[in-house]
Amino acid sequence: MEAFLCPSLVQFQEVNFAYHSMDGETPVLSNISFSVREGEFLSMVGPSGCGKSTILSLIAGLLEPETGSIFFPKQEKTGVQANIGYMLQRDHLFEWRSVLRNVTLGLEIRKQKTKENVRKAEVLLEKYGLEKFMDAKPSQLSGGMRQRAALIRTLALNPELLLLDEPFSALDYQTRLSVGDDIGTIIRKEKKTAVLVTHDLAEAISLGTRVLVMSKRPTHILCDLPLDFDPEMTPLEKRNTGQFQQYFQQIWKELKRDET
Amino acid sequence: MKRNSALSVQQQYVRRQKIRHRLIILFRVVSLFAFLGIWEWTSRTDVINAFIFSSPSEIGRCILDMAKDQTLFRHVGITLGETLLSFTLSIVIGVLAAVLLWISKSAAKIIEPYLVVLNSLPKSALAPLLIVWLGANVRTIVVVGVSLAVFGTILNLYTGFQEVDAEQIKLIYTLGGKKRHVLSKVIVPSTVPMLVSIMKVNIGLSLVGVVIGEFLAADEGLGYLIIYGSQVFQLRLVMTGIIVLCMIALLLYQVIAVLEKRISR
Numbered sequence: 001m002e003a004f005l006c007p008s009l010v011q012f013q014e015v016n017f018a019y020h021s022m023d024g025e026t027p028v029l030s031n032i033s034f035s036v037r038e039g040e041f042l043s044m045v046g047p048s049g050c051g052k053s054t055i056l057s058l059i060a061g062l063l064e065p066e067t068g069s070i071f072f073p074k075q076e077k078t079g080v081q082a083n084i085g086y087m088l089q090r091d092h093l094f095e096w097r098s099v100l101r102n103v104t105l106g107l108e109i110r111k112q113k114t115k116e117n118v119r120k121a122e123v124l125l126e127k128y129g130l131e132k133f134m135d136a137k138p139s140q141l142s143g144g145m146r147q148r149a150a151l152i153r154t155l156a157l158n159p160e161l162l163l164l165d166e167p168f169s170a171l172d173y174q175t176r177l178s179v180g181d182d183i184g185t186i187i188r189k190e191k192k193t194a195v196l197v198t199h200d201l202a203e204a205i206s207l208g209t210r211v212l213v214m215s216k217r218p219t220h221i222l223c224d225l226p227l228d229f230d231p232e233m234t235p236l237e238k239r240n241t242g243q244f245q246q247y248f249q250q251i252w253k254e255l256k257r258d259e260t
Numbered sequence: 261m262k263r264n265s266a267l268s269v270q271q272q273y274v275r276r277q278k279i280r281h282r283l284i285i286l287f288r289v290v291s292l293f294a295f296l297g298i299w300e301w302t303s304r305t306d307v308i309n310a311f312i313f314s315s316p317s318e319i320g321r322c323i324l325d326m327a328k329d330q331t332l333f334r335h336v337g338i339t340l341g342e343t344l345l346s347f348t349l350s351i352v353i354g355v356l357a358a359v360l361l362w363i364s365k366s367a368a369k370i371i372e373p374y375l376v377v378l379n380s381l382p383k384s385a386l387a388p389l390l391i392v393w394l395g396a397n398v399r400t401i402v403v404v405g406v407s408l409a410v411f412g413t414i415l416n417l418y419t420g421f422q423e424v425d426a427e428q429i430k431l432i433y434t435l436g437g438k439k440r441h442v443l444s445k446v447i448v449p450s451t452v453p454m455l456v457s458i459m460k461v462n463i464g465l466s467l468v469g470v471v472i473g474e475f476l477a478a479d480e481g482l483g484y485l486i487i488y489g490s491q492v493f494q495l496r497l498v499m500t501g502i503i504v505l506c507m508i509a510l511l512l513y514q515v516i517a518v519l520e521k522r523i524s525r
Contacts, residue, residue, distance in 0.1 A: 086434035096449045106435035
């Protein structure tokens with residue numbers, strides 16, 4: 001319940017969005033209103049092809065809403081400049097750069113590549129088991145290590161809000177579980193606010209502190225479900241609890257009802 | 261199955277591959293010498309007309325003579341210099357134009373059909389026009405060399421630029437980058453391998469263009485040597501020109517191949 005007292009970082013107010021092509025208009029979001037509160041891990045779950053990723057692009061300022069508005073109560077600037085980190089589905093580590101230079105790419109772009117900031121990135125790499133691979137090519141890393149490097153690339157900019165767009169979907173199931181665990185833990189340790197988009201119910205529940213269940217297109221919010229787990233539990237541990245099963249059933253029913 | 265035998269299977273495999281590799285090189289050398297030997301023999305025994313076909317020994321003597329009075333080096337130097345100049349220009353102009361087209365999609369759409377036409381137009385058809393416009397000099401020759409390579413370079417590079425993964429471009433924007441960062445951090449570095457293979461093609465095309473140019477508008481260079489030789493019916497000069505051109509083509513290609521290896525490392 002504590003989360004409700006925290007100020008919100010992002011507020012969506014009746015946001016509508018559609019994609020346009022010569023074949024016509026595809027409405028994607030219809031009247032979306034919600035807010036992301038500081039310190040929470042918000043999971044958005046919904047069928048593939050619903051506008052989940054679009055919501056992230058809207059938060060990041062890569063897209064503009066057609067109607068409605070998006071507020072950042074704490075900040076004057078909006079969009080990617082407003083210290084939002086965005087982690088994409090695939091890691092997109094560039095093969096022509098070493099791991100360290102990949103991780104500092106954002107610093108380079110924002111002209112913040114100071115000794116101090118690079119050192120911070122190195123510390124993150126050391127902390128999360130990549131210290132031996134700083135000068136390696138990305139192809140020498142395993143799938144899970146690549147994803148961790150991609151997260152550190154995002155964290156190197158020290159964002160207040162992290163957007164995660166199905167960041168585990170390109171991994172095989174086993175790696176996916178352990179990387180999900182890793183990344184969930186890293187985000188909690190670094191005390192970041194995060195919004196995760198996924199079509200994997202179990203992932204949404206095990207990582208999140210709150211779940212928004214989204215309908216199919218044109219997307220609206222089916223239900224807003226705060227999760228009440230022991231905050232010390234890791235995502236993997238949560239998967240083995242009775243609560244987890246309950247939440248799973250509840251969300252499953254909501255999604256089923258939407259389908260029919 | 262003992263472990264030793266598995267090892268020796270691997271060793272046998274390696275040995276077989278090595279032998280195969282050596283045999284290939286051997287046959288390359290043997291076939292070259294066989295070709296030269298048959299050519300020499302048939303021209304000496306008048307099976308073929310030595311006046312028209314010349315012979316390896318005569319070409320060798322011609323090369324030595326021309327090396328002695330320095331004329332060979334002058335011709336080679338001229339052709340090589342013109343080729344390298346038009347190669348460099350074709351790459352620089354090609355890259356700049358492709359970048360400009362990438363920056364303005366509308367400009368690219370407007371210009372595309374013209375590029376396609378210019379690319380498939382036989383550039384030798386332009387040469388006589390260029391002589392009138394620019395004069396029978398090095399300028400014309402270099403422009404012919406450039407024109408042969410530059411349009412393909414623009415088209416290929418521009419296509420390469422567009423094939424860069426859209427998600428990689430999105431990554432730059434998510435990190436707070438602008439269009440110029442997309443260009444410098446993703447588009448250019450990811451098309452470097454393509455640029456190298458374009459260079460491989462262009463070095464050959466530039467040489468072709470320069471020789472065509474020298475046919476028409478030169479009084480030095482290997483192209484001139486070949487045309488001159490055929491006009492005065494000194495076929496050994498023509499053959500010498502061709503042989504030296506072969507060597508230059510091989511040399512230039514190797515230079516780019518070395519460059520490619522260095523980049524991919």
